Amino acid sequence: KFSILVGTRFERVGQLEQAAKILNLLLARKFGQLPNWATDSISGASVESIERWTERLFRADSLLYIFDDSNIAAVRHFRPGKEDVLFAKELIAFEESIGKPYMSSYFWNSMQKQALKIFIILLNSRFGHVPDWATVRINEASVEAIEMWIEGVLHINNIEEFFENSNEPKHNEECVTMPVQLLTFCGTRG
Numbered sequence: 001k002f003s004i005l006v007g008t009r010f011e012r013v014g015q016l017e018q019a020a021k022i023l024n025l026l027l028a029r030k031f032g033q034l035p036n037w038a039t040d041s042i043s044g045a046s047v048e049s050i051e052r053w054t055e056r057l058f059r060a061d062s063l064l065y066i067f068d069d070s071n072i073a074a075v076r077h078f079r080p081g082k083e084d085v086l087f088a089k090e091l092i093a094f095e096e097s098i099g100k101p102y103m104s105s106y107f108w109n110s111m112q113k114q115a116l117k118i119f120i121i122l123l124n125s126r127f128g129h130v131p132d133w134a135t136v137r138i139n140e141a142s143v144e145a146i147e148m149w150i151e152g153v154l155h156i157n158n159i160e161e162f163f164e165n166s167n168e169p170k171h172n173e174e175c176v177t178m179p180v181q182l183l184t185f186c187g188t189r190g
Contacts (some may be wrong), residue, residue, distance in 0.1 A: 012047070013088045014110030019050040020141075022150055026054070029154055031063055036065050047114070055125045092184050108143075115146040122142055122153050134159050 020042050027034055042050065060066045088107060089096045119138060125132045130138075138146070149162075156162040 008089075008106075009084050010088055010106035011110035013084050014107040014113040015098045016050075018111040018114035019047050019054075019118060020045070020117065023050050023146070025065070025151065026057055026122075026154065027063065029151070030057065034063070035040055038067065039075075041067055051118065051121060054121050058121065058126050112143045112146075115143050115150070116141075119146050119150055119153070122150065123159065126153065126156075127159055131159065134163060137163060 023042055024034065024039065027038065030159065042053075049069070052069070054158075071174045091109065116138060120130055120135070123134070136150075141149070
């Protein structure tokens with residue numbers, strides 16, 4: 001029961017970190033350096049809010065449009081707190097020191113799932129529908145590949161051309177540095 005509770009906390013922290021990292025990157029690419037109020041909004045948001053803001057990216061002509069939730073019913077979503085992030089940091093460091101990633105695997109898996117989800121959200125909002133062949137390719141990609149693709153999503157004209165010209169990493173080992181400087185993880189994750 002304890003491992004399920006901790007695993008769920010790790011999943012939420014991983015989802016939030018990945019969603020915030022991606023949205024910050026995309027907004028900076030589209031609008032330039034972000035004002036403090038925008039970065040503060042992202043750092044204080046839930047995963048669901050970040051996903052909603054990401055869907056608006058291609059329709060937005062300003063940051064205000066992206067963050068305008070005035071027409072959204074006030075729904076409270078769970079957002080991992082600072083204590084969850086600190087707990088994740090400590091447990092990941094401990095598991096790394098003993099060479100047994102058990103609970104931290106929830107964190108890494110949730111980061112990959114969140115990257116996949118956000119990339120699909122972006123493609124759907126840009127093109128209306130993601131073909132099955134592209135979904136299969138996206139689901140097989142590493143976090144590193146998806147993050148590279150996300151950086152290029154602002155400049156693509158069609159999905160086919162994008163995947164033909166992408167430089168997908170071909171190796172099995174990857175290194176991930178967390179945006180909150182939790183740690184750098186290198187190795188194959190399953």
